[in-house]
Amino acid sequence: MSITTPLTTRxxxxxxxxxxxxxxxxxxxxxxxxxxxTDAPQTAVSDAVMDTPADDITLTIVSWGGxxxxxxxxxxxxxxxxxxxxxxxxxxxxxxIAPIKAQVESGNVxxxxxxxxxxxxxxxxxxxxxxxxxxxxLPPAPDGTPALKDFLPGTLFExxxxxxxxxxxxxFDASKYPENPPATLNDFFDLEAYPGKRGLRKIPKFNLxxxxxxxxxxxxxxxxxxxxxxxxxRAFAKLDTIKNDVIWWETGAQPPQLLAxxxxxxxxxxxGRIFNAQIAESQPFEIxxxxxxxxxxxxxxPKGGKNKDAVLDFVSFATSxxxxxxxxxxxxxxxxxxxxxxxxxxxxxxxxxxxxxxMPTTPERLANGLQNDYEFWADYNDELEQRFNAWLAQ
Amino acid sequence: xxxxxxxxxxxxxxALKRQLQRANRLARWKALxxxxxxxxxxxxxxxxxxxxxxxxxxxxxxxxxxMPQVSEVVQAWDGxxxxxxxxxxxxxxxxxxxxxxxTMGQAxxxxxxxxxxTRSLFMRSARQAxxxxxxxxxxxxxxxxxxGSRDTWAAIQRVSQPLTTTFYLSAVDRTLDADxxxxxxxxxxxxxxxxxxxxxxxxxxxxxxxxxLGFPIxxxxxxxxxxxxxxxxxxxxxxxxxxxxxxxxxxxxLLQTQGVLxxxxxxxxxxxxxxxxxxxxxxxxxxxxxxxxxxxxxxxxLYAVMRGIPPSLTxxxxxxxxxxATAFVRVYLPLTAPGLGAGAVLVFILAVGYYITPALVGxxxxxxxxxLIAFHMQESLNWGLAAALGALLLAxxxxxxxxxxxxxxxxxxxxx
Numbered sequence: 001m002s003i004t005t006p007l008t009t010r011x012x013x014x015x016x017x018x019x020x021x022x023x024x025x026x027x028x029x030x031x032x033x034x035x036x037x038t039d040a041p042q043t044a045v046s047d048a049v050m051d052t053p054a055d056d057i058t059l060t061i062v063s064w065g066g067x068x069x070x071x072x073x074x075x076x077x078x079x080x081x082x083x084x085x086x087x088x089x090x091x092x093x094x095x096x097i098a099p100i101k102a103q104v105e106s107g108n109v110x111x112x113x114x115x116x117x118x119x120x121x122x123x124x125x126x127x128x129x130x131x132x133x134x135x136x137x138l139p140p141a142p143d144g145t146p147a148l149k150d151f152l153p154g155t156l157f158e159x160x161x162x163x164x165x166x167x168x169x170x171x172f173d174a175s176k177y178p179e180n181p182p183a184t185l186n187d188f189f190d191l192e193a194y195p196g197k198r199g200l201r202k203i204p205k206f207n208l209x210x211x212x213x214x215x216x217x218x219x220x221x222x223x224x225x226x227x228x229x230x231x232x233x234r235a236f237a238k239l240d241t242i243k244n245d246v247i248w249w250e251t252g253a254q255p256p257q258l259l260a261x262x263x264x265x266x267x268x269x270x271x272g273r274i275f276n277a278q279i280a281e282s283q284p285f286e287i288x289x290x291x292x293x294x295x296x297x298x299x300x301x302p303k304g305g306k307n308k309d310a311v312l313d314f315v316s317f318a319t320s321x322x323x324x325x326x327x328x329x330x331x332x333x334x335x336x337x338x339x340x341x342x343x344x345x346x347x348x349x350x351x352x353x354x355x356x357x358x359m360p361t362t363p364e365r366l367a368n369g370l371q372n373d374y375e376f377w378a379d380y381n382d383e384l385e386q387r388f389n390a391w392l393a394q
Numbered sequence: 395x396x397x398x399x400x401x402x403x404x405x406x407x408x409a410l411k412r413q414l415q416r417a418n419r420l421a422r423w424k425a426l427x428x429x430x431x432x433x434x435x436x437x438x439x440x441x442x443x444x445x446x447x448x449x450x451x452x453x454x455x456x457x458x459x460x461m462p463q464v465s466e467v468v469q470a471w472d473g474x475x476x477x478x479x480x481x482x483x484x485x486x487x488x489x490x491x492x493x494x495x496x497t498m499g500q501a502x503x504x505x506x507x508x509x510x511x512t513r514s515l516f517m518r519s520a521r522q523a524x525x526x527x528x529x530x531x532x533x534x535x536x537x538x539x540x541x542g543s544r545d546t547w548a549a550i551q552r553v554s555q556p557l558t559t560t561f562y563l564s565a566v567d568r569t570l571d572a573d574x575x576x577x578x579x580x581x582x583x584x585x586x587x588x589x590x591x592x593x594x595x596x597x598x599x600x601x602x603x604x605x606x607l608g609f610p611i612x613x614x615x616x617x618x619x620x621x622x623x624x625x626x627x628x629x630x631x632x633x634x635x636x637x638x639x640x641x642x643x644x645x646x647x648l649l650q651t652q653g654v655l656x657x658x659x660x661x662x663x664x665x666x667x668x669x670x671x672x673x674x675x676x677x678x679x680x681x682x683x684x685x686x687x688x689x690x691x692x693x694x695x696l697y698a699v700m701r702g703i704p705p706s707l708t709x710x711x712x713x714x715x716x717x718x719a720t721a722f723v724r725v726y727l728p729l730t731a732p733g734l735g736a737g738a739v740l741v742f743i744l745a746v747g748y749y750i751t752p753a754l755v756g757x758x759x760x761x762x763x764x765x766l767i768a769f770h771m772q773e774s775l776n777w778g779l780a781a782a783l784g785a786l787l788l789a790x791x792x793x794x795x796x797x798x799x800x801x802x803x804x805x806x807x808x809x810x
Contacts, residue, residue, distance in 0.1 A: 095773070096772035097775065098771055125496075126496075126499030127499035127500050127503065128495075128500065246758070247757060250753070261653075263650050263651055263652065378513075379513050379517070380514070382503075382510065382774055382776070383506070385773075386510070386585070387582055387583055389585055390582055392758050392761070393588055393761065
């Protein structure tokens with residue numbers, strides 16, 4: 001056929017464009033929206049019925065990746081697989097909870113359990129996206145203390161089970177400061193005494209509290225001040241003093257990388273990632289524990305999941321004394337159970353490392369630290385994120 | 395019946411015309427038939443999901459679904475003063491019911507998009523709603539002063555209607571006040587208009603750079619003997635086929651302050667050790683990385699078009715007395731216009747939607763609107779706003795596409 005009309009040409013050209021555009025765009029997006037899953041064997045996710053034998057069940061457990069997921073795999077995935085024969089597929093995510101909403105709304109829930117921060121756990125529960133949990137049914141401590149008393153006070157939420165206490169700290173490369181290394185939060189904001197770039201997480205959470213504490217607000221008053229318009233202005237004004245020297249990171253693996261590259265001289269980071277860089281990668285990093293901001297990681301189970309019983313078994317095991325102590329021997333996040341805290345000992349791979357001394361839950365560090373106020377953030381997160389993004393763009 | 399037979403027959407002209415029309419129609423149907431599977435695929439996997447997401451930018455029935463009683467009675471309120479007792483009572487009843495169903499959070503979130511800070515108002519009031527007593531027009535404001543404010547109730551009235559303009563207004567940094575007038579947001583809340591302009595500017599710059607860099611490469615390849623041209627083609631295609639993330643992280647290694655480029659500058663003495671240039675985590679990083687990644691999209695169409703330009707034309711121009719520059723500008727360049735057009739449109743439209751590269755290397759000043767759309771989809775879960783931003787972006791791109799069609803013509807474009 002040599003007859004081509006303008007219509008046909010346009011149709012074919014438009015279709016070719018669409019297809020090309022799809023190919024080009026999707027090739028980029030794929031890598032981010034389909035995170036790589038790690039060690040656990042890949043089996044097809046079966047439509048598990050309640051009485052499916054354990055061998056046919058595959059649980060999809062979602063966590064933050066990197067050193068943290070590795071600690072969880074060694075600490076409780078492997079023992080759980082050995083004990084029950086249920087397969088675990090471990091997926092990574094970066095805190096983006098939209099898939100939970102999408103899965104629950106569409107009725108096709110693929111993620112069985114997700115490791116989230118407190119504010120997200122509360123928010124997801126408020127919006128009815130996660131299953132409620134009966135905490136009295138969780139396993140007791142080895143000495144018989146019921147679960148309700150064994151977990152740290154204030155950590156049990158309606159739809160979530162706590163895992164560990166992690167904290168946002170400042171970190172620096174000690175080899176760059178042989179004498180007079182930075183020691184307090186104020187040194188982070190002091191561009192004259194310690195010139196160079198800083199690293200901060202690209203969300204308002206924790207940055208605003210740090211700014212206020214650096215500006216002289218007492219730890220106990222931080223959230224009260226932050227609830228006022230004047231307090232917010234003060235926090236942003238303090239951040240303005242270092243704005244042009246900040247590199248903004250988004251994933252937990254970036255701060256150690258930025259420090260190692262020399263791109264920043266000081267950065268905020270998750271304490272466990274810095275610990276991993278110090279111990280497993282022998283990097284000369286040091287942590288400034290002054291004014292740490294600590295928070296919880298919790299398991300939530302999206303509503304309408306296909307393997308309710310199996311995933312409840314998993315969560316009960318993972319947050320039992322044994323499971324929490326297992327994770328605590330790989331990464332320096334404080335376990336949420338008192339009985340597990342008592343079992344914290346040496347690192348599983350590097351026995352000369354005493355884990356307890358690296359955790360945020362030592363008495364001095366807790367006294368000098370701020371607990372994240374999840375209620376404040378559950379209420380004001382949207383508004384403050386809008387303002388933070390606008391501030392970033394200017 | 396083929397066209398040839400029709401010509402040989404003694405059929406009168408009318409019949410001939412009909413036969414020709416039928417043959418034409420058949421040809422069009424066959425072409426459509428070839429394209430149909432792809433069209434159906436695109437319809438199901440591309441158009442339907444996108445349209446359903448875009449409808450979220452105007453259609454948000456969640457508040458009316460979760461709080462049906464108050465949504466119905468508040469419509470009757472005239473907007474002056476405060477609503478009467480029936481509306482307050484309906485609100486209290488709805489809050490008790492929604493808290494029991496655990497759907498209160500959805501309504502509170504929707505309300506928060508309309509009027510920031512009201513999420514906590516709803517959640518806290520819902521927790522204590524069961525203990526409230528009539529008259530609710532007294533007990534609710536006693537619980538929290540905002541229940542006695544006209545602004546709150548005006549917002550509730552707006553939110554209880556399923557069709558809304560809130561998201562589109564937010565997408566251009568505006569809101570509705572209590573009287574229904576459109577006002578510009580406070581300066582520290584303004585964000586999106588600036589980002590739209592920045593996106594257009596960066597995309598245009600990347601387009602120009604890609605054309606400027608791609609043209610010489612394509613020219614070189616088109617004027618080489620085929621064997622060497624094929625080798626160069628492989629050098630263009632191999633990076634094209636390499637993963638996007640690998641290429642972007644390679645740029646991080648090259649451009650960072652302790653990276654290869656800065657080390658070279660220091661070694662040559664162009665900058666001092668302390669004065670290393672910040673080439674990444676800013677707009678420069680975004681532009682450089684995007685240009686590199688989008689370059690093959692100009693090289694390939696230009697190469698295809700240039701291959702088809704007979705060298706005799708340039709030689710004829712030279713023989714007629716034109717200088718090499720004139721021959722190039724007045725003869726060669728216009729002939730490459732289809733390839734230039736294809737490359738420009740492809741690169742621009744792709745650049746406008748790019749979000750991974752700006753996310754990885756853009757830092758603060760290199761963020762584009764697509765990063766905000768991704769943020770609202772993934773982290774703030776404000777899909778209405780993400781849909782509105784996406785719809786505006788789509789409308790902008792379609793407008794530019796239409797403009798290009800009017801000025802240059804889509805059928806004059808050749809991909810190869």
